[in-house]
Amino acid sequence: MEAALDIKERNPFIATKGKQKVSLRCDADSISGCVSQRACVYCGARVVLNPVTDAAHLVHGPIGCSSYTWDIRGSLSSGDDLYRNSFSTELQEHDVIFGGEPKLSRAIDEIVAKYQPKLFFVYSTCIVGVIGDDLEAVCKRSAQKHGITIIPVQSSGFIGNKSAGYRAACDALLRLITPEQPLPRKANSVNYLGDFNLAGEAWIIRNYLTEIGVSVNSVFTGDSNFDSLREATAGSLNIMQCAGSMTYLATKMQDEFQIPYLRVSFLGMEDTADSLRKIADYFGDPAMLARAEMLIARETEATSPIIAAYRGHFNGKKAAVYVGGGFKAISLIKQFREIGIEVVLIGTQTGRPDEYDTINDLVNDGTVILDDANPAELERFMTQQGADLLVGGVKERPLAYKLGIAFIDHNHDRKHPLSGYIGAVNFAKEVYSTLCSPVWNYIYDWGGENRG
């Protein structure tokens, strides 16, 4: 086992793949003072719900929370764009002392008067949880008054980490989709869970599914809206891309509405093909399966040579992966394999035990696996493992660059799709653009010690 820097409490969260299977500690609170990369409950809830395009997203809390999450993710819409605003009650000292409920209901009134939204998500933040504002009651009263749907999101920052926020978002979505009367099932239709349409991914996948004869009933939550989500329970199958945020919703929908779910991944050629087959298999329609095979064959033929050409540049390169969820980490190991790169360090912010098991099975001996890492650990292990490339979020980018390592953003800060075959090409191209950039050739010592 690798020793974590100087903080022994971190040791159980770090392991090295070896003969003996080690169990990694995860799903625990961050250790104080460790510069965790994790966000909070509110942030988890906001990122999941924000892509709902015709909703007013109202943050009940102080201004910072709303400021830092304005238009978060930059997800795309085909219609409404109310979701791109960040509304806040901007609580002040006075409200903290006397309570913020009256301000919240006035805020709702004002937004209704200005925009007439059908749907509100009202998020609670740290201090709302402490001062005890009754979000539920205010939302209910306002909903009755205006005859619209207003859903409180219980996302006080301190009640857990980002995963708790995902659950809070799923609870809110469940309230939204539960119909008064059960809806009739639509044949051969799926709900696509866990795609936030950051750069048109939900559209790409919908095109694939349409081609093989599956209709997409609703997407959670990329380019979704009030009406499409209200129809969700008419879907006959749930397919789930981002497991971290959506497993809870998928199991609930299975229990409450008897909609089964499949885990899919559209990251990389291998996973995309597997997922399309899995979906066609589920519906048990030979014609659909044949169409899926046709699509796979056609796209593979078009994509493989491009990937192979890139692959030729990546000989002997090693990658470090530090992403939010476990399932994405798993997909990335496979996707790197497709382009001929070995993953030598892998970690997540919120991975679960079964995901770490899968990761452990997939990686080579000597790979460092870690949960809830921090910059100091990333620096140490990337250097030690000789990584040439880091996949991470915006905060990690400068660290990689300062260490002279290539970098890929797999989260918010990209404007090209990474899903499906087009995504596989984009991924290889992005890896190429950073790993094979000429700039690295000029980072050498010149004019004495410690120069760049």
Place this chain on the structure above:
Amino acid sequence: MDEQLLYSKNVNENPCHMCMPMGGILPFKGIEGAMVIIHGSQGCSTYMRRHIAEHFNEPVDVGSSSLNEKGTIYGGEANLKQGLDNILRVYNPKLIGVLTSCLAETIGEDVERITLDYRKEKGLEDFPVVAVSTPGYGGTQNEGYLLAVKRIIMELARPTEPHNKLNIIIPNISPADIREIKRILALLDIEYTLCPDISYSLDRPLVRPFTKISTGGTKLADIAKMPGAVATIELGVTASTEESPGHYLSEQFGVPCYQVPIPIGVQNTDRFLQALTAITKRDIPDSLLMERGRLLDCMVDSHKYNFNGRSVIFGEPELVYSLAVTCVENGIFPVVAATGGSDRLTQLLAPIFEQYKQEIAILSKADFATIRAKSVELGANIAIGSSDGRYLTEREGISLVRIGFPIHDRVGGQRLLSVGYTGSAMFLDRVTNTLLGNKYGSYRRSMYEKYYQTGNTPQSIGGAV
């Protein structure tokens, strides 16, 4: 749109400011060997790190006491102390800043006492820990910044023998700006202490080996000696006496304090140099006068183009103030000057605009919904401020000249130079060229529509677009 909705106090629609601890982080990044921890829940520090890292493209490590439910109910003292332990172990800092978040303040954590106890328990009585109370709901990032600077000075400054150096209090300007101020001081052969100084720490050259805490920043020993300085120049006129770090040094130690605006534009830079020469009795070197001449030349070259500009300026009050003055002296009339925070800006700007017949909206505690509505109403055609103004471009077609903090949708926020005579000319060129870009981009179409079509809407204008 009816006025009441526009100036609502119950909803902030698209914030034009951030919270106090965010501002509190920045000064610590400009102090030698300093590390910061935020006492509160994990999310606050992660957001702020992301925002700051995006702007500067530098690693920005900020600890969190990661308060959870238990800490919230029973008090977070143990968490904070453990956090301090871990920060000391991993980062080996020379100073630790402790900021509070909304959560810690709401549950009534006394960070001052906790950190005192901690130092006693660990036998670290002499180790500097600067506790700053920064409730997110207590003010904007601007107040957080000022308070952190003041608290750092309060903690470190000691009565000292008088010496030759000048104190310069630096507001939230770019590392490139700070380097330019240093260059001017060097030209005048003035010894100084800049506080805080992020010019190196948040714009690091790529050097090896990598260090967890960046080198650079104001030296602790220099801050200790600030009370012995000849004078303090505070680059800022919008802080209240209570907020002003320079005022603190003058009250406590009798160091005379001169407040001048951020030196952008000819008048503001003149004021800075006047203060410098008045205090030090140095002459302004010819080379600097030449730079002044070049700025004047630049202003003359551009004045006609600039006369078409109707600007909306927004952001931190200090920057808005200087930019408004700069716009005025160049004939770019500011139709909206807005800040998410203090109304001191209104008091300062109102007299400047009294002489003009045109209407100007000076907005404090503003959000972008208000700024947008006012910009449209008053016909703004160029926006000057942080990246958040991109919505003015996206929704209203008003081009944005980026300056200030945060710039997160373009690279190089840390390298933008806008102060001094040379920096002002560079800033002005950015503005003028944006106005020219708009003009060149649209004049063919607008002339065609105006004069050729004689009032009819064109079906197709062929290659004219």
